[in-house]
Amino acid sequence: MPETNLEKQIAHRLQEKDVRLTSGRRTIVRSLGLADGPRSASDLYTSIGSSVPLSSIYRSLAVLERAGVISPHYSTKGVTRYELAEWLMGHHHHLVCIDCGQVEDIEIAAEIETQLEAIVDTIGKEVAFAPRDHALEIEGLCSRCN
Amino acid sequence: MPETNLEKQIAHRLQEKDVRLTSGRRTIVRSLGLADGPRSASDLYTSIGSSVPLSSIYRSLAVLERAGVISPHYSTKGVTRYELAEWLMGHHHHLVCIDCGQVEDIEIAAEIETQLEAIVDTIGKEVAFAPRDHALEIEGLCSRCN
DNA sequence: GTTCTTATTGAGAACGATAATCAACAAACT
């Protein structure tokens, strides 16, 4: 099975952190790499076809998060979804379906992103808060629920 | 205890929905009205001083949400926080502390909000998704965690 | 390759946040 460029980067990062890229973990990051939005543990359990037990998925997700390979996303009640970290996938935003809860990535034009960053900077200067990142979430109905 | 303007609006809305504004519910919305950001059930339980049992708080929050008086906010792992709905408090955004998880409201200048809406509109036209609302979340360190 | 060390796995129990249940109760309507 050929290693993608993404997987090489991940493998490298994990080595640095003394974390092994086992087959279960590889399956997980591969699945996240193919997804068009953040995925929950049970999403992964389903799409992976239960070849990795749920408890291992949860544990691997925690490990991968600590290693900075994936990042969590909270947008619906009770579930945490994960996606490959920004340094792997690039900065992007999300469409969140208010009906089914599914989350989809969106790219936004560079100039708009620049505007957005300017807005965040402006706000950061006005409040006692040190901004690290920002997230623009668009809530609405996805194509399936519409 | 004098009724604020906000409470009159809430009372009215609840009447329309055939939902009673009992003392427990009044305590909850009052507490949310004073907060400077969304609050979880256990936040409320603490700040209210356990005069309303936790199970009632959860139930009341569900009822108030269904009635459109409050809206949920998901920004940290596992907990749902609630705030008075937009039609009561006005549109605003959030600062989310990546350390302690606390969420704080921010007002943003009208012209910036206009820009933001333009951005959301632009995106909405490009994707198969019907936007209803948007949320700009700024993640960083709050004054206490900084 | 065999051995040694240490991280990782799988299965199940345990946990925390939230929801559901149900008998006791209170508010509005007659």
Add this chain to the structure above:
DNA sequence: AGTTTGTTGATTATCGTTCTCAATAAGAAC
């Protein structure tokens, strides 16, 4: 006052997630 219907408090159940621990696999050393 009596009836109807919504609400409460206490408890139990549920669901997502984390923990535990014995069994195992991955790298490192020989």
